[in-house]
Amino acid sequence: MPKANSALSRRAFLTSSAAGLAAFSSIIAFRANAQAAAGELLMVPAAPNPHGAIERLFLLHGDPLAGPIRKIVTESGNPVPAPTMESGARRVLRLMHFNDMHNHITDMHDKRGDTHRMSQIVRRMQETRAAAAENEVVLLLGGGDDHTGSVFDELLGWEPEEFVADAGYRVNSAAGVDVAVLGNHEFDRGAEMLRLGIEKDARFPLLSANVHSSAHIARDRDYTSAAVAEVKGMRIGFIGLTTQVDTRIGQPDDPDMGVASPVEAVRNVLPALSQVCDVVVILSHCGYGTGQSRSGKAGADRMIGEGDFDIAAAAGPLTDKPVVLIGGHSHTRLNAEGLNPDNVIDGVLMTQAEANGKYLGEITMSLAADQGRTGWFTHVGLHPIKSRDDRVAADDPKFDTFEKEDDYDAAFEEAHVAPLRLALQSKLAEAIGTVTAGDAVSTATVEAERYVGENALLNFMNDALVKRSAGFANGTVDLALFNATAILSGVAQGPLSFGDWYDVMPYADQVHIATMTGAQIHDMLQSNAKRIVRPEEADALDFSGFISRGFLHFSDGLRYRLVLGDAVADARAEDITLHGQPLDSMSERQFRVAFNSYVRLGGFSEAWNGKAIGAGVPGQIQGMDLRGLEYEESGLVYRNEIIAQIRQDGGISADAATLDGRLTVA
Known part of the structure; x- marks a missing residue:
């Protein structure tokens, strides 16, 4: 990348920048009650993150979904002037980015x-900003x-009175995040808790x-559709x-919340914003991708x-300004070795930095x-974030690939992460039992079995919930179910802590009880x-990843034989009994069934x-719609x-976590 333009002296650069900002500032005179008219977005000044790099920040208020935005205006109704970058100037914009951190702020491991x-x-950001040229923005x-x-x-808690901190937003704020987008998992504990986290810590x-x-959570109060930084x-x-697909809409306490088409939104907003x-x-x-x-x-x-393919294809023709798309949600590693031409659609560069803090992305x-x-021209790539393993010896060829003390900012960790860890310390280490079920509940076994048949750990979980229901205020349940993708690991033999079990069930699910015939x-x-994953397709699938078909496991009251048939369309359940009685003899009888939130919401x-159903299931086979059941x-x-x-x-014993034949696959 080029350094500072040789024709642009430091004094001229600073003077021209200040003049442009001053000229823009002179036409911005907002009143608190200013409102955007139809087809307009109102440019409202806001305080940038004091730990970030933005000098002036403006949030765009108004409805981006009512129709195309014709113009972006000031409070007086005057259009916002064209960009202030002086003629003949060149700037270097370096965008460092991460996505799908999922609160992997610091991954803690005893061994x-x-x-x-x-x-x-933070350490890499400090080094990058320190090395930046005077015409460079990071x-x-x-x-x-x-x-x-x-x-x-x-x-974060589940109710406002349980709130301690929004750890992700608090640490991101201290790290100097300049702008971020709302992901689907922000809504897992409900929009009320999200609003509290934004208010307290973002x-x-x-x-x-x-x-x-x-x-x-209100647009133009808690979040906005778009922003402008200077x-x-x-x-x-x-x-x-x-994403429209995986955001938890339809929550009982927030029934009207919706997610509109992202393509429609970008078509409405981008032309005016780019001007x-x-x-x-x-x-x-x-x-990353489109459809499936x-x-x-x-x-x-x-x-x-x-x-992202649809969004980029829609965005490209709408403007001749440079447009880049920083992605998330699919946990995809893009452009790790430099720009892949397949990741440019209609002139829009797409990139993504996998997930869980494994990479820091860069677009320059x-x-x-x-x-x-x-x-314009650009460079794109990913910087690996090192994992720790203190067991690796100094003479091991891989020694330098693991995190060492000089790889991270210890002062930042002490000031901003340590207090959160202290608040969690007793919770993390809290012993909840002992695992004596052996390999039947190991991570390797869970990954091998959860999509193809019966699994001992999922059996245990469903049976445990039925047992717990004896004390539920609204009564016991006849049956419990859980989807295979909702557990991410197994457990090891020996002592079991709260933190260990959290790794098994990280998702924020609540218990919903349906009445079903x-x-x-x-x-x-x-x-x-x-x-179910069929034998003939197993070799082509990654069992450690998400096979998102919604395959369900059940408590021991329900027993059946799954006949694969010659093709997916022929697969069927036979010899079904519930509490020892043939299910066919109880077609009209009502039962209480415990669901987790994700399945209850469809x-x-x-x-x-x-x-x-999708996820590789051929033939466009329609899935059952569980959303319309009567739920408590x-x-x-x-x-x-x-x-x-x-x-x-x-703890979890071999008697409690076992394969008992409740599901047989023929």
């Missing part, structure tokens, strides 16, 4: 040592899904142009987009709906004033039979919502109920 992921990012951006995935989630703007109508005389526009900016950044938490796409942690095709652009895409349970099993990409809200956290039963039992 390997702690991996300080965010503190490594920003840090978040690609969404900062929540759900590590024990730090427990600090010191950077959160964007989504297509989330709307929530009862708890740094060193350059104006950068941002649009945020959230007032030198460059536009789309923060897309929608997933297999990438990242997907073990098979995964439904993503309108993804050289931008020339008034030349649009014809006068025997006939409905029969239909559910027939749909489930078509979701399974999203796992298609318990009437849509085609228990108010209970699924994970906490399983932990309570583990405590009561003293």
Whole structure:
């Protein structure tokens, strides 16, 4: 990349930048009650993150979904002037980015040592900014899904009175994140808890142009559709987009919240935004690909709906300004070895930095004033974040690939992460029991079995919930179920801590109790039979990843034989009994069935919502729609109920976690 333009002296650069900012400032005179008119977005000044690099920040208020935005205006109704970058100037814009951190701020491990992921990012950001030329801008951006995935989630709580901290947003603020997008997992504990986390701990703007109508989180108060940043005389526009497919809409306490088409949103906003900016950044938490796409942690095709391919194809023709798309949601590693030409659609560069803090992405652009895409060029890549393993000896060839003390900012870790760890310390280490079930519940066994048949750990979990229901305020349940993708690991023989079990069940599911007839349970099993991974396809799938078909496991009251047949369409459940009685003899009888939140809400990409099952299942086979059942809200956290039963039992024994033939595959 070029260094500072030799024709631009330091004094001229600073003077021209200041003049441009001053000219823009002179026309911005807002009143508190200013409102955007139809077809307009109102440019409202806001405080940038004090730890970030943005000099002036403006949030764009108004409705981006009512129709095309004709113009972006000031409070007085005057259009915002063209970008302030002086003619003939060139700037270097360096965008550092991460996505799908899932609260992997610091990964703690007794034997390997702690991996300080965010503190490594901070260290690299400090070095990058220190080395920047005077005409260079370095920003840090978040690609969404900062929540759900590590024990730090427990600090957020489930109710406002339980709130301690939003660990992800608090640490991101201290790290200097300049702008971020709302991901789907931000809503896992409900929009009310998200609003509280934003209010208490987010010191950077959160964007989504297509989330709307929530009862708890309000556009233009808690988040906005788009933003404009000014740094060193350059104006950068941002649009945020959230996946339609996997965001938890339809929550009982927020029934009207919706997620509109991201393509519609970008078509409405981008033309007007690009007119007032030198460059536009789309923060897309929608997933790499289109429709059904297999990438990242997907073990098979995964439904993503309108993804980054669709967004880039829509955005490219709308402007001749440089546009880059920083992605998320699909956990895809893109451009790790430099630019892959396949990741440019209609002139829009797409990239993504996998997930869980494994990489810090970088896009570096050289931008020339008034030349649009014809006068820019770019570099793109990923910087690995090192994992820790103190067991590796210094003479091991891989020794340097692991994190050492000088790889992370120890002062940042002490100041911002250590207090959160202290708040979690007793929770993490808390012993909840002892595992004596051996390899039957190991991670290797869970990964090998959860998609293809019966699994001892899932048997244990479903049986545990039925036992716990004896004390439920709204009564016992006849049956419990859980989807295979909702457990991410197994457990090791020996002592079991809260942190160990959190690794098994990181998702924020609550218990919902449905009333189902025997006939409905029969239909559910027939749909489930078509979701199992069949022997003839197993070799082509990654069993450690998400095979998002929604294959369900059940408690021991339900027993059946799954007949594969000659093809997926022929797969069926036979010889079904419930509590020892043939299910066919109880078609009209009603039963109480415990669901986790994800399946109760239709399974999203796992298609318990009437849509085609997908994920590699041929023939566009329609999944059963479970959303219309009659549900009771228990108010209970699924994970906490399983932990309570583990405590009561003293752990997980071979008798409690066993293969008992409740499911046989023929």
